[in-house]
Amino acid sequence: MNIEEFVRDGHLTYMPSVAVDCAIFGFHDNTLKILLLKWKNLKGWSLPGGYMKRTEEADEAAGRLLRERTGLEKIFLQQYHTFTGIDRTKIPGMDMQEFGHSIGVEIGPEHWLRQRVVCVGYYALVEYSRVRNPQADTFTEVCEWCNIDELPHLLFDHKEMIEMAVKTLRLQLNFQPVGLNLLPHKFTMSELQKLYETLLGYPLDRGNFRKKMLGTGILRKTGERPTGKAHKAPHLYSFNKQEYVRSLKSGMRFS
Amino acid sequence: MNIEEFVRDGHLTYMPSVAVDCAIFGFHDNTLKILLLKWKNLKGWSLPGGYMKRTEEADEAAGRLLRERTGLEKIFLQQYHTFTGIDRTKIPGMDMQEFGHSIGVEIGPEHWLRQRVVCVGYYALVEYSRVRNPQADTFTEVCEWCNIDELPHLLFDHKEMIEMAVKTLRLQLNFQPVGLNLLPHKFTMSELQKLYETLLGYPLDRGNFRKKMLGTGILRKTGERPTGKAHKAPHLYSFNKQEYVRSLKSGMRFS
Numbered sequence: 001m002n003i004e005e006f007v008r009d010g011h012l013t014y015m016p017s018v019a020v021d022c023a024i025f026g027f028h029d030n031t032l033k034i035l036l037l038k039w040k041n042l043k044g045w046s047l048p049g050g051y052m053k054r055t056e057e058a059d060e061a062a063g064r065l066l067r068e069r070t071g072l073e074k075i076f077l078q079q080y081h082t083f084t085g086i087d088r089t090k091i092p093g094m095d096m097q098e099f100g101h102s103i104g105v106e107i108g109p110e111h112w113l114r115q116r117v118v119c120v121g122y123y124a125l126v127e128y129s130r131v132r133n134p135q136a137d138t139f140t141e142v143c144e145w146c147n148i149d150e151l152p153h154l155l156f157d158h159k160e161m162i163e164m165a166v167k168t169l170r171l172q173l174n175f176q177p178v179g180l181n182l183l184p185h186k187f188t189m190s191e192l193q194k195l196y197e198t199l200l201g202y203p204l205d206r207g208n209f210r211k212k213m214l215g216t217g218i219l220r221k222t223g224e225r226p227t228g229k230a231h232k233a234p235h236l237y238s239f240n241k242q243e244y245v246r247s248l249k250s251g252m253r254f255s
Numbered sequence: 256m257n258i259e260e261f262v263r264d265g266h267l268t269y270m271p272s273v274a275v276d277c278a279i280f281g282f283h284d285n286t287l288k289i290l291l292l293k294w295k296n297l298k299g300w301s302l303p304g305g306y307m308k309r310t311e312e313a314d315e316a317a318g319r320l321l322r323e324r325t326g327l328e329k330i331f332l333q334q335y336h337t338f339t340g341i342d343r344t345k346i347p348g349m350d351m352q353e354f355g356h357s358i359g360v361e362i363g364p365e366h367w368l369r370q371r372v373v374c375v376g377y378y379a380l381v382e383y384s385r386v387r388n389p390q391a392d393t394f395t396e397v398c399e400w401c402n403i404d405e406l407p408h409l410l411f412d413h414k415e416m417i418e419m420a421v422k423t424l425r426l427q428l429n430f431q432p433v434g435l436n437l438l439p440h441k442f443t444m445s446e447l448q449k450l451y452e453t454l455l456g457y458p459l460d461r462g463n464f465r466k467k468m469l470g471t472g473i474l475r476k477t478g479e480r481p482t483g484k485a486h487k488a489p490h491l492y493s494f495n496k497q498e499y500v501r502s503l504k505s506g507m508r509f510s
Contacts, residue, residue: 015272015371015373016272017270017271017272017273018272018273018339018373052339052373054371055341056341057339057340057341058337058339058373059339079336079337081334082313082334082337082375084273084307084312084313084314084375085312086310086311086312116270116309118270118273118307118313118373118375120337120339120373171430174429174430175426175429175430
């Protein structure tokens with residue numbers, strides 16, 4: 001669907017008042033990254049997102065958008081908050097009527113793109129190295145990873161969306177496993193701790209972390225150590241996927 | 256607004272595709288209760304809820320609905336999930352056109368009440384004893400507390416909504432305080448533990464629970480013991496509200 005078709009007939013395919021946005025996180029060089037889009041005609045960036053189709057639920061819309069931007073399938077997407085600010089999609093200085101004229105479509109006051117939009121927010125953790133060539137969409141010209149600590153100017157309420165996604169991710173560390181898709185298949189306890197420390201933003205006690213992690217049952221000792229290291233090299237772990245998925249669904253038990 | 260006005264002109268006041276529902280929990284006789292509405296013309300019950308006004312955000316809509324049903328103000332309402340099932344509000348056997356005729360309003364295929372509705376779910380914990388006279392709304396005839404273990408037949412996707420609210424509440428126990436609004440102002444450690452056990456659905460170790468709770472900083476020892484009890488009676492605690500609210504907002508720290 002090109003821009004003209006979208007503006008003129010989009011309401012036949014999409015729900016005019018409901019959108020989905022995705023905060024897609026990756027981890028690289030001990031830094032938390034997020035995938036952002038640079039808009040063509042607006043001075044700013046946004047999360048990947050879009051209107052929900054009339055034929056899909058929010059989970060499906062989020063999966064579609066993630067696939068379109070990254071090519072990745074079957075990624076665990078977590079709904080975390082729905083944003084309902086009354087003027088959240090109003091763009092200061094943007095004249096919708098003028099924009100309509102520029103593409104030959106009349107955008108009157110009752111036009112579907114002028115309706116208030118609530119947005120269901122999702123976040124996902126993906127393997128940074130698997131997203132080699134992220135794709136922009138119709139309205140944007142660049143799709144790339146940005147450091148979470150050095151965000152560009154964000155449009156709409158997307159700064160708030162990202163802040164809340166990071167906050168949710170941090171809370172999640174208390175009751176759900178994190179790491180699958182963010183770490184290589186085999187990793188040391190130090191690498192896992194570094195990931196947690198980066199996500200949390202503060203250092204953790206090594207002994208406590210190790211004890212807690214081993215207690216969750218989500219780790220499997222591979223019996224291997226990094227190659228080329230001396231005998232005292234640290235153990236390599238991998239995730240016990242069955243237990244990991246179970247914990248993801250039901251939460252880890254209060255103890 | 257009566258039913259006829261609502262059906263005819265409701266779309267001028269409300270967003271046709273966005274609603275809010277509230278799972279309102281109370282605790283009484285060591286049992287978790289939830290506030291439900293019995294519908295007038297449909298054989299079933301639902302959560303309190305309704306369309307979101309064009310002039311309000313979801314938090315405001317949830318607060319309004321809670322106030323209308325219970326009379327309570329300034330209750331902490333937590334958004335927990337948005338439900339977007341395509342046919343989630345379709346009622347089997349319900350003929351909308353016939354319903355329209357019965358109240359003298361034409362409900363054609365494009366009528367605003369026939370549009371798909373996504374629903375932002377909230378939950379709240381309220382003091383059972385303060386909700387003396389819950390009020391039904393235009394479409395319902397009874398509003399009352401039901402035991403969470405003995406739910407009546409639920410309409411729409413409200414069974415799923417309640418299950419997810421309970422699950423969220425259980426997860427929340429791992430990283431946010433619970434108890435304010437559910438317990439009396441002063442309570443024993445056993446009473447607090449009983450609340451947690453009821454919410455979680457399984458017993459907890461007494462020593463660990465006590466240690467963990469005291470470690471959070473949200474409890475204040477009052478120095479009192481229940482009156483009329485012997486010297487060995489248990490201590491009474493109350494919540495340190497400042498620390499409680501802080502923990503509610505920012506989560507308890509990973510340790």
